[in-house]
Amino acid sequence: MTRKDLNGEAKGLRILIVGAGIGGLVAAIALRQAGHRVEIFERSRFANEVGAAIHLSPNANGVLRKLGIDAVEFGAVEAELLREYTPAGEEVHIMSIKETAGIWRHRWLLVHRAHFHDGLKAAAQAPGKGQPAVLHTASKVVDVDTHTATVTLENGDVIEGDVLLGADGVHSMTRTKISKDIKPFSSGKNAFRFLISRQQALDDPETASIAQDMGAVDMWDSEERRVVIYPCANNKLLNFICLHPETDTPTGINPGGDSYNQQIGKDALLDVYQHFNPQVKKLLEKADPQTLKLWPLLDMDALPTWVDGRLALLGDAAHPFLPYRASGGAMAIEDAVSLAVMLPGDISRDEVPERLKIYEKARHERATTIQQMTRDSTKLQSPQSAWGMVAYIYGHDEFDHSAQVLRKHLWSQSPEVYWRQPIVFGPMPGPRQDWMGRDRALKSTQSAFTTASIKFKTSRTLLQNLFPSDRYSFIAPGTVARASFSQTTLGGMDWLGGGGYRHIGLYIHGVQYKKENGEVLKGTYMPILFENLADPIVSGREELGMPKLYSAIDVHQRTNSYRMQTSWQGAVWGHFELEDLIDEDPAVDAGTIGGEADDGILVYRYIPKVGKDTKGQAEAEYPIFVPHAAESKVVPSKVTRLQRTSKAKVEIHGLDWDALPTLHHVVSRLGEIPIDEIIDAKVVSGVGVPDVSSALRIE
Template structure:
């Protein structure tokens, strides 16, 4: 197996349907599994099992098509009273289109054998599970992950799965010694009769004229169910009755029963039923006590976890016992993909309990209700189809894998949900890109490469006020008609969240902006305001808009270098509307050398002019924006269906938002020379950006403060973001 992930060592206590299903799925996941079964797995011949749509899909997913082992589709259900009258005749094939998979009935031995082969056979993915029979578990140490057998030997693993049925030993250390199964007051005879033998009886003709029919007789406090299995060659019988009328004394499927007791129990049923029961081979009759149990509070403890009847013994009135056990097995296994560590197990078991507790116990409660001895009126008001829809309309593999995905997305901080939300969290600069496997060794990739080109200049404060969201909450921190702004180009590469690729960014940053809500006490928030940010990739645009409220729009942002010059051109479908160049760049130490004095700047090829005093900082305002300076943006979410109105609009502050350069600077260049050219274009050439390009072309530039280029690694996390006002 070509992987560096270490498999878990899993011990499965119990080799029944639930235990074998868990071993099958865990084998697919790549783990090392050993199954310990107390019996010798002797072939029992007198029981069949329901495989409803919710279980059928799980079996098929892992390589077992029930029809291949002789399963019969259920085509209808006919209910009879004790006088032989039909009370209901339901064509189940009419609802087949509702469910992805069919409802079938199969012999328990065939299902068990097929699951055993899937788990332990030579065919199949990864290492086969090991099955050890005749291993009676006497004690389970949940904390140590150790089980002790009757002969005193032990086995240890990373996880112990208690699939050991109603009389579970594992349950004692998980749910407590006080949680024990109890008799429900009912027992069941069970046996098989060859279908040909039934067809030979004239009285049975109403029950054999149609194939695939489940026949049900209900009389007072007893009922009889008959349905086909083994490719319609055998009829399975379950005869439920008060326990005191039979010799059932335990939960074991294979306890002997009495044909005389069977006939006596159903002596008041119609002659046709008597004829059916007379066909029974007395040696094959088994008696089975129907056990129930209170709801457990804990499904796991330490390294031990329960599934199937060990967690929730089912009464058979919906035929969901085996199906829900398979759901448990699939849920638990789905939460343990290869790569999960022993340290992860408690978290996964907690999620398993959360996923399974409500559903399993709800079906358990419905089964109790369906087994009650109802009068005629109560039966009319009982909506069986509502419960059937709940049972059948579920796929536990899909349910559990979706839940695991959500869990993994939260392991590295809060989940960032963005449209479309139907598929869960989407990776972004602030979301772990390895959602499916956070333990992937590549989840610590090399730091991204960053090159930042900044052209800082002086301009009209009055003009810039027109770009602020409003003039009541926003203003400049310093008085005067001159303010500072910057054009900043950011080249990003080797971004893990974009699969190692990158993109380019160009924005206008207005420095020295103050935000304070009138009448709200406290100091103002002062920082750099970002009115627009052009980006060359769609994914960062959506993440920045939705997670940060940034005013991002698309443009092709192309950066070229020629000796000591760096040029940034922004265009849309070939139409250039911004062209910014920094020239005469020379190396410098950004930590030791102060920025140069302002110098003239060329705008659209002509020398720039400005008001008196344009050569110095505006009225004492800071001449540089440090990396710890706050970034202010304004979030606006338009109202759906109401043009011109907003669902939400408010200012946002990003702490350390001006840390746009590399965290680890490798090289730094600086000059006092730059040129800027704008082309406002027209609505036809820039249909979505003309309103922005036109305003930028009007931007007066009074003088350069600094042009610099910083190259290195590491980007700002932008993780400290909050709403203002």
């Protein structure tokens, strides 16, 4: 026995596909384009491949186009007209597919199966994106190992890969490795299949009216028998599929044989449809006895799983379809592209079993639902009911669907990631985590800050009016309070691509919060923080409960001066100036806004309820505390420069509602704060920016 294995290192996985039908070939194309090395093992030599025509419904055609496959190049015809009749020829329903095509992103095509198959074979093996697939014909697979992704050929060769795909049709050998008990069985229906030239129908005055409209799909339907005719091969051929009870078929037919190559006499065809419209019978008489085939229609119970270890089934191996709603080939194509989504080029070998289970999760419900729809389609239905099925089947893009299933799986693997509005796009990277949920703290040690603060004496009574509840109070008695306006410029923030932003806030010192259990927290209370970038505003409000609003913040810094200006849409509302700055020893500064006695920052979270009848009601409302001690352990800050001055100035102009339509209610209150005396004014620069991840809910 010869054993073949990987030789050397190569990008992507080695994927072995059993079966080179439509599903196997599309999977090969999609997976090679994803960056994998693909080999296909096909038992036949593809000699005398005749087949018939198939529908490429918009859902199938759409994903093929994403793979760069245009079936029109293989002679596909666009479906333009659907006509339904009784067997006697009475009109039931006529619909212009061309006029309704605008609801689908891609065209509904009709293609010769053999031509389509040849085109897929060429695309799988041709130069282009990814490494061309290797197709082994006359290579019957007699055994597979689902856990090692190994195939054993009839000649004794053993080939090992990383992924094994079973695309070996309704009589699948690979399926037996997943379930030995579930096997295909007769649906109770058989179908005749054959092709004639369209010109034959046009040359006969009795049948010309059927063939004269390009892209027309014609159907004569009863509860038991159905004749469907549609063009293919650039409108040069007409494809026939004639469904009937299997009891109408002469004995001697083997339902378990080759589904497409069971010879049948023309007399049997004409006998089954002897009571149909004369025009239809005249067309059936044109069938070539040499190409007329009988197709036993098989069904199968749903498999409990399509996956075992490194093996996944697709197409008819997983879910054979009855030939209704143009779904057999389409579902195999959707399976194939779903596998390519789940197995991107950078996936590791160890991830394969899990990803195959996600593939099954993405595909199982849809495939089995459509299977049932095809069974229901054996019965006559109203146009409305039939259209509902069509809308479900055709209105789908498996690339997009599977990508979302995979995204949700990846999101679920990181339960600690942050979610913020809008949640439909997934977890939100921000200042505390990257998009994988990994802690950013270590990178934040290299971020830089420059903080200019002006501390002043002011009215305790006025500031007390900014407390959100009576649980907040000043620690010391008297009518004098201390507060600061503090502005920080941040840079080197990895979560902003190395950029930064600015913020400025009011900080009220010497405040305490008394908890319901009597415990007291002491710190600096921050009623408002303005920032000049939406991203930190959103993350701070949603993740931390911070009272943030937007304002433009301009800074003019020179060697001995630091000036700030705040505005909204050109309306300037604040001027802050520090002049005659003098350098001091940076070691004397604690690096916190409240100094040595400050234990942390107190803020108050409030999120309103949605709805006009809930105005004034809170969805969330509670106090927040950010302890300095905990923050310093996450990212320690180092002060590298300290400048001080006794010459500082604060000017705040409330303006009016017209100038500050969204900020006037805040800025006007800030403008009321009296500056009795400047206590301290300084500019502090350094590295290491805490991410406020220590913020916690107090009650």
